[in-house]
Amino acid sequence: MVKVERKVREIIDEFQMLRGGETVGVAVSGGVDSVVLLDLLKGLAKDLKLELVVLHLEHGIRGEEARRDEAFVRDLARREGLPFHFRRVDTPRHARERGLSLEEAARELRYAFFESAAKELGLERIALGHTADDQVETVIMAFLRGAGLRGLKGIPPVRGIYIRPMLRLWRREVQEYAAERGLPFVVDSSNLDPSYLRNRIRHEVLPMLEGINPRIRERLLEMAEVLREEDEALQEVSHREKERLCRRDGPGWRLQVEELLRLPKGLRSRVLTEVFQDLAKVPLPYRHHQALKDVVEGKKRGVQLPKGLVALREGGEIYLGPEPKGTQIEERVLVVPGVTVLEGGELEIEAEERQGPPAGTPSPDVAYLDRDKLHLPLRVRSARQGDRFVPLGLGGTKKLQDFFVDEKVPRSKRSLVPVVLTGDEICWVAGMRVDERFRATPETKRTLILRLKRARR
C-alpha cells in the first residue's frame, strides 16, 4: 500500500503533474480505478494544497445502472466533502448524428465535458484513472494496427491539463489498495469501456503473449516510456526543422525542397506530417504520406491530399495547402468601357477609352493599348496550353508557359492570371506584360486603358 502511494508520488514529481496549490478535477466513474485515484489524491491534497472537484459524466447508455453510479459518486463526494460536478449526455444520439461508433462518441462527449468543466470551475488539472494495464493494452492495440511511434508510445502521462497519476500502477495493485483501504466501488456491467477489442486483448492476446514472455507486461510498459521519450525528441527536432524550412503562405505553407531533401528521411517525414496536420487537424494517412514523399523527391509534380489539400511542386518549393479556389478564370467578354468582375470576385478589370496617345504611366497592372489595332469585343480568360504572345521588350514571340517560368509564377497561380485577347491574339497578360503588337505608342489616336484591380479580402 505504501508502495502504491510512493509510485504515484514519484510519477507526479517526475512529470511535474502537480506543483502544489492547484484546483484539480478528478474524473470519477465510480469504478475501482477512479475511486482509488480519488483516494490517493485526497491523501496528497493536504501536502500539496490541492482543491479537488469530483467530475462525473453519465453517458446516457446504461439507464438504471448509470443512475445508480451517479448516486454512488454523488454520495462519495458528499462524504468526502468535495464539490460534485455532473452532466448527463445522450451518447447514442451523438453517435448517430456524427456518424461515430458508440465508443468514439462517448470519448468525444467525455472530453467535451472535461473541457467545459475546466473552464467553468477553473480547473488547472484533470486527473484520469488510467493504469499500467490500460497502457499495455493500448500499446498492444497500436501494434495490431501497425501504428508508428506515436501509437506505440501509448497513453501520455501528461497531455495539456490531463494527468494520469496511476499510469505505473498495475490493476492488481489498484484492486489490492481498494481492498486494504476498504474502499467501496461500483462495477460497470457494460462493455463500452473496456471495449470489445480491449477485452480480446485482455483475455486472449495478453495471456498468449505471456505464455511466451511472462514479463511481457512490464517490458511493454518500459517500452512505452522509452518510445515516448524518443517520440518527443524527434518531435522537438522536427518542429525546429519545420520552423526553419517552411513558411506560411496565405492559407497554406511553402516548403524548401532542397533543404528538406538534406534531412534524414524520418525527420523529413515528420516535418511533412506536421505541416499537413497543422492544416488538416488530422494525421496524414500512410498512403498519402508516400505520395507526398514522391512530390518532395521530384517523382510527382503534385498530389491531392485529404481535407481538400494539395501539394504542388513549384520551382524550388512545394506549396502545401488548400487547392487554390476558382482555379480557372472562365472566358467572358470584357466590358468596354466599364468594369468586368472575374471568377470568384477577387479580380476585376476596368476599361476606359481616351482620345490621343497614352498620358499616364504604364505598370504591370495598367495597360495602354492602341484601340485601333484591337478587334472588339475583347475577351478575358485563363492561360491555355499553346498560348503564345509577343512580350513587350522581348522583340519576339514566346510561349506563355515559358514566360511564366521565366517570371517565376508558381504553377498553382498561373491559371489565376487573366489573359486578355483580341480575336485569337493575346494583347495583355494582366498584371504582367502588354503585347508588343497592340501597345499604344506616341502615334496612337485612341488609347484603351485597362486596369487590373484586386478586390480587398
Add this chain to the structure above:
Amino acid sequence: MVKVERKVREIIDEFQMLRGGETVGVAVSGGVDSVVLLDLLKGLAKDLKLELVVLHLEHGIRGEEARRDEAFVRDLARREGLPFHFRRVDTPRHARERGLSLEEAARELRYAFFESAAKELGLERIALGHTADDQVETVIMAFLRGAGLRGLKGIPPVRGIYIRPMLRLWRREVQEYAAERGLPFVVDSSNLDPSYLRNRIRHEVLPMLEGINPRIRERLLEMAEVLREEDEALQEVSHREKERLCRRDGPGWRLQVEELLRLPKGLRSRVLTEVFQDLAKVPLPYRHHQALKDVVEGKKRGVQLPKGLVALREGGEIYLGPEPKGTQIEERVLVVPGVTVLEGGELEIEAEERQGPPAGTPSPDVAYLDRDKLHLPLRVRSARQGDRFVPLGLGGTKKLQDFFVDEKVPRSKRSLVPVVLTGDEICWVAGMRVDERFRATPETKRTLILRLKRARR
C-alpha cells in the same frame, strides 16, 4: 511473377543496394528463399553487370542432409556457371566453447564466413534471402521482448555490405515464383532456423493476431519501414549531438552535463547509449540505462556499468569509461636516493640528496624538501579519508579532500595522486603542492629533491 521482379528491382534502387558492376556474394542454403534470390539476381546480372558468387556454409549440424544440400547447391552453381565458395564448420563445438546457444553460434559462424569470403573473393556486396515474413516475425519477436525502436524497426534492408533484396516479398510470392519458374530447391528438416520461438510466432501468435487484424502482416511491414527511418533520423541527430557534447579522454569519454540536460530526454538517452556502446560494443541494458540517467541528472555520483565500465560525475562533466586501473597507489617506502616505481608502472618518484639550500626551480612535479625536518624512511601512497596537510602558500591546515576539490582534480583521478609522507605527516602531494612545514628554505643545510615522472605510454 513480373510483380516479384519489379518489387525486387524497386527495393534495390530505393536503397541503392547495387549501383551496377559489383561482385556480389549470394548466400544460398538451397532452400526456396535463397534459390529464388539467386534466380532473381541472375535475372539482373546482365543489366547491372554483376559478377555473382554462390556462398554456402555447412553448419556441421545436420549430417547427411547437410551433405545433400551442399551437393545440391554446388550442382546449382555449376549449372549456372557461377563460382561456388564453400566452408564446413562445427557449430556445436563453437557453441560449447563460447557458451552460446546453437542458434547464436550458427549466426556468429555464418557472419564470420561471409566476412572472410568477402575479403578473399573481393565481394562488394553479400545478398541474403530474408523475406517480408521474416521481417514481420522479427518485429513481433522484438515486441515480445519489449524492445525499443531499434528492435521494432526489424531487419535492415542494407547493413554494411549486406543487402536483402527480398525484404518486401512475401513467402507466398517467393514460393509461387519458384513454382512458376520450376526452380528446384531443398527442404531443411531442422528447426535451427526458423528457431523454436520463430516457429511459435509463425504458427500460434500470427494466426491469432490475424484473427483480430487480417492485414496485420502488411501493417507491420509498413510499420517497420516507418520506424527504421525514424530510428535513423534519431541516430543521425544524436550522433551529431554526441560529437558536440562528448570528447574522448584516454580510454573513456567525457560528457558535458549541462549541455546533455538541455537535450530532450530521448535524445539524451541516445547520446549516452552511443557513448556506452562505443566502448562496450554491446547495447546498454535498460536497468543500467536508468542508473546512468540518474548520474546525469545528479541523483547519483557514479555507477558501475557492464563490461567493467563506470560513469562518474566530476564537476560539470561525466567520465564514462573503464574503471581507472590501479586505482590505488599501494603504500610503499620511498627509495632515497633512487627511483621508486609506483603501482601500474606509469609513475615513478626519483629522490636525490644535495648539500645546501635548493638550487633549481621548484615546480608541481619537483619538490625541494628540508632533509633535516624529515624522518626517513618516507612512504608514498594514495590519499586517504581524513588526510590533512599544510599547502604551501595557504598558511593553514587543509583537508586533502577539499584541496582536490579546489584544484578541480576529477574524482576518478584523485586516488592516482601520490602522497608522500614523513611519519604520519604529508610532506608532498606529488605533482601538486609541497607542505609548508617541510619545504626547503634558503637556511636549509641538506635538500631532498623529489621528482615525479610519468612513464611514456
